[in-house]
Amino acid sequence: MNKTRLQELYENKIRADLQKSLGFKNVMEVPRIEKVVINIGLKEGLGDTKAEQRVVDILASITGQKPVLTQARKSIAGFKIREGMHIGVKVTLRRHMMYEFVDRLINLALPMVRDFQGVSTSFDHQGNYNLGIRDWHIFPEVEYASVDRLQGLNITFHTTAKKDEAAYALLKAFGMPFKTVNKD
Numbered sequence: 001m002n003k004t005r006l007q008e009l010y011e012n013k014i015r016a017d018l019q020k021s022l023g024f025k026n027v028m029e030v031p032r033i034e035k036v037v038i039n040i041g042l043k044e045g046l047g048d049t050k051a052e053q054r055v056v057d058i059l060a061s062i063t064g065q066k067p068v069l070t071q072a073r074k075s076i077a078g079f080k081i082r083e084g085m086h087i088g089v090k091v092t093l094r095r096h097m098m099y100e101f102v103d104r105l106i107n108l109a110l111p112m113v114r115d116f117q118g119v120s121t122s123f124d125h126q127g128n129y130n131l132g133i134r135d136w137h138i139f140p141e142v143e144y145a146s147v148d149r150l151q152g153l154n155i156t157f158h159t160t161a162k163k164d165e166a167a168y169a170l171l172k173a174f175g176m177p178f179k180t181v182n183k184d
Contacts, residue, residue, distance in 0.1 A: 120179060
């Protein structure tokens with residue numbers, strides 16, 4: 001299978017630059033993205049099979065891969081959730097599909113956000129990055145007329161980085177538009 005543009009960029013340029021800037025002796029120490037997980041909660045569509053199917057279809061069109069319905073592990077009476085109910089939809093992207101999605105996210109979708117100031121730096125102290133998106137209309141694959149309500153999604157980048165600074169450098173090298181912090 002052909003390598004994607006972002007994958008070739010990583011292997012030919014970014015990996016060597018990161019090895020030099022982060023001071024790693026071995027090229028295998030350089031962080032890389034292992035997988036990207038996209039998750040959508042069904043909150044308003046709990047128990048509604050048409051709403052579930054609509055979310056599944058839209059997530060499949062965004063990622064190019066069939067999503068999996070996630071189920072509740074235990075009942076929560078206050079939220080009217082029963083054990084085994086579908087509460088979310090998720091997709092795990094790896095290798096070729098992952099690089100394609102990250103490329104489209106950074107270069108097509110994020111610039112479509114209104115009044116975009118950059119994304120926050122919410123790392124989990126283990127080298128993984130979480131990105132919350134409020135509206136899935138920023139993806140060009142979603143037809144505006146086909147969706148009746150706004151739905152947010154969570155994107156998690158799992159990296160091999162041991163520290164948040166290395167993961168930040170990796171995503172910054174890919175072109176992730178992080179917010180700039182003014183130190184006045």
